[in-house]
Amino acid sequence: MDYKSLINTSEVPSHVAIIMDGNGRWAKKHNKPRIFGHKNGVLSVRSVVEGAGEIGLKYLTLYAFSTENWKRPKIEIAALMQLLVVTISNEVTALNKNGVRLLTIGDLKSLPGNCERELRKAMDKTKNNKGLTLVLALSYSSKSEIINAVKKIATEVSENKLSIEGINDQMFNNYLDTSDIDDPELLIRTSGECRLSNFLLWQIAYSELYFTDKFWPDFTKDDLFKAVVSYQKRERRFGMTSEQLSS
Ligand code: FPP
Secondary structure (H helix, E strand, O other), X not given: OOHHHHOOHHHOOOEEEEEOOOHHHHHHHOOOOHHHHHHXXXXXXXXXXXXXXXXXXXXXXXXXXXXXXXXXXXXXXXXXXXXXXXXXXXHHHHHHHOOOEEEEEOOHHHOOHHHHHHHHHHHHHHOOOOOOEEEEEEEEOHHHHHHHHHHHHHHHHHOOOOOHHHOOHHHHHOOOOOOOOOOOOEEEEXXXXXXXXXXXXXXXXXXXXXXXXXXXXXXXXXXXXXXXXXXXXXXXXXXXXHHHHHO
């Protein structure tokens, strides 16, 4: 099915966020080590970034490494970080050629030094690009992000820079890692799991959720297009009735 042709180009979501899951199970299915799954997962990242550009998304956020992922075997973490360094350094020219700006959310300082440096270099090289913004969530925890925002706000209140009455959901956004990014209209999770896993909990308050059984390395831009078509068939009511929306 050619899902791309079914997309209503005037109503493409501005931000799609993806929980990339199932690399390990995909590798197991192919009798290969887990890192083989992660390596093939990079091909899916490339395809989906291309697809996001083709349909004119403004933001694509990929959950690449959670705070909880630090609990994995050291050897897998090291391989994942190496894969990240190599991928970023290999892809930065292509990102520039396609007008993609790279951003990260999460605790970049907790990554290995070479990884942090490569990411900062790539962000700097792509900072003026005006096409898709690719946001990588790395060493990311939504609860930590929210707690950090609360701490910053509490500090400003204690220093009389902010009043308690001045705290509301609009201004709260400014204290999150995603302060300059629209909330995602669509959140996709692969591999058949139906969890949020501490990802963008504040930002997805009104997002449409889309789950697919496909493991991440089998997910391509066509699957992204299929998810967008499904999103466009849904009625987003934001707490209102259908009648209110159509009047
Ligand atoms: C989830 O599969 C995948 C990850 C935790 C890592 C995702 C990383 C990549 C796709 C490669 C690097 C990314 C970029 C952006 C260059 P899993 O290991 O949890 O799979 P399982 O649930 O089947 O074990």
